[in-house]
Amino acid sequence: MALKLYTNSFSRGVVVDWLLIELGIECERIEVAFDTEMKTPEYLKINPFGKVPVLVDDGIVIYELGAICAYLADKCVEQGLAPALDDPQRGIYYRWLFFISGPWEAAATDRMLGVGVNPEQKSSVGYGDYDDAYNAFVVGLSEAAPYLCGEQFTAADVLVAAMLFWQLKMNEIEPHSAIERYLENVSQRPSYQQFAAFFSNV
Known part of the structure; x- marks a missing residue:
């Protein structure tokens, strides 16, 4: 699974780390420094807010923590971390x-x-x-x-x-x-x- 997670160990990005443990999947973890690397033109092309976390999956960019969590749960549906679509x-x-x-x-x-x-x-x-x-x-x-x-x-x-x-x-x-x-x-x-x-x- 070619996933990249742009994050910082002192940010809410650690929530994704916990979710990845629960899902049992591998992800390339890229530590991004506050106020410097997050504000570079290169990083702002990934996330115009200049924030973490950001998940990149085969060129698809997902930011917003809730969106990342929902995306990963659905991507790894076999792990059961989201109710089925027809489940109330x-x-x-x-x-x-x-x-x-x-x-x-x-x-x-x-x-x-x-x-x-x-x-x-x-x-x-x-x-x-x-x-x-x-x-x-x-x-x-x-x-x-x-x-x-x-x-x-x-x-x-x-x-x-x-x-x-x-x-x-x-x-x-x-x-x-x-x-x-x-x-x-x-x-x-x-x-x-x-x-x-x-x-x-x-």
Whole structure:
């Protein structure tokens, strides 16, 4: 499988590393330096945002973390990291992929930057405000048994759990029993333990 991953060990690109472990596939890993290599004309031709991660598969360029995770899960469909197209759980899978990449990412980033949403603005903001997004997160995780799509662990779990592990570590999200229970289930995955052991030494 001729895959190339442009990434940085101190970026969200490590989420793809975890997914690759879960999928059991090989990928050429190309470390790209912040603010220098990422901003070169050559790299900007690959990703005009000048960010990582970027996955290149036989000349096809995929950036945006959620898109990379979904692409790899479908490319390696035999590994079962995405519900089948005719499985109703596919809808839950999509919901989580888009929630974590859209409303939650926006709400969490705005909060980190101190950008507030007043009551008059809520109707114009897709996620309402941070409290709305957090509540939606907790309600959704309360239904996870044990994973987002029930018994099936998916690429959405990698994306969501990686975000939660990081935000808890950085005190960017309030702890909750639903979050803790979900992450305890995920942390039992051999792929997560291998991933965590490797990156604890980076």
